[in-house]
Amino acid sequence: MRSITDHLTLLVDLLKRAIGVHLDRQARLRPHVPTMGLAIDYTPAPTPPGPTPLPQQAYELLWHRAHRIAHRFLALFARWQANTLPTPRIRPKTTRKPTARTTLRLPRAFGWANKRLPEAAPAAGYLEDLIVNRAAELRPFLQAAPQAGRLLRPLCTALGVRAPEYLTLPPRPRKPRAPNPPKPRRPSLNDPTLKWRDWELRAARDSIKKYGRG
Numbered sequence: 010m011r012s013i014t015d016h017l018t019l020l021v022d023l024l025k026r027a028i029g030v031h032l033d034r035q036a037r038l039r040p041h042v043p044t045m046g047l048a049i050d051y052t053p054a055p056t057p058p059g060p061t062p063l064p065q066q067a068y069e070l071l072w073h074r075a076h077r078i079a080h081r082f083l084a085l086f087a088r089w090q091a092n093t094l095p096t097p098r099i100r101p102k103t104t105r106k107p108t109a110r111t112t113l114r115l116p117r118a119f120g121w122a123n124k125r126l127p128e129a130a131p132a133a134g135y136l137e138d139l140i141v142n143r144a145a146e147l148r149p150f151l152q153a154a155p156q157a158g159r160l161l162r163p164l165c166t167a168l169g170v171r172a173p174e175y176l177t178l179p180p181r182p183r184k185p186r187a188p189n190p191p192k193p194r195r196p197s198l199n200d201p202t203l204k205w206r207d208w209e210l211r212a213a214r215d216s217i218k219k220y221g222r223g
Contacts, residue, residue: 013139013146014083020135021079024168027128028072032065063125066113071122071167074115078160085154094154120169133168140165140173148175 011019088094115121123129140147140161151158158176165172198205198213205213 013143013150014086016135016139016143017082018079020132020139021075023132023135024075024122024129024164025072027126027132028068028075030128031126032068035065063116064113067115070113071115074163078164082157082160085157085160086150089150089153115167117166119166122167123169129168133170136161136164136168137170140170140176144173144175151175 085094123133151161161176162172162178164170165176197203198210198217
């Protein structure tokens, strides 16, 4: 039986191979555009329905992310076995300053990579087998190294694998909302301080009888 590290290395290699196969297929299926010197009316084929296509740079970013996840996971597991993990520190929450630079970001929808990469199905199966069937071995490691869970959760989201309870984060406490201000009291037709005129009182009663109180 493979170790946890071998299991994760294999599923990351399968994901990286799926990305390579997908990019190679996209390059081969890219339509040939005739040169301007040919009198040919070129009409591109309609895009089939499905998820919004991603640029090649997004798949390259996913490839590098998966490689980095495997590298960091193996390093943490080796330190855990050697009992050299650093003591986790609680860092104060800081507000990030907005920057003008725009960077490429991967989608965050559940299963986004599995829907765009049919070749990634074996990797998703290996990931589900790792976090479900190897939970007894994985749980003590994640308890000692919570940062390893931060590496696995993005893979679960990308490949459409439901994370088990021991891998999910507790819900964030909601900020208390300010109570709603009390609604103003509706004027009563019998309030003597309003000093209704007779015709106003009759019109108001007829309106309430006909349309009800708004």
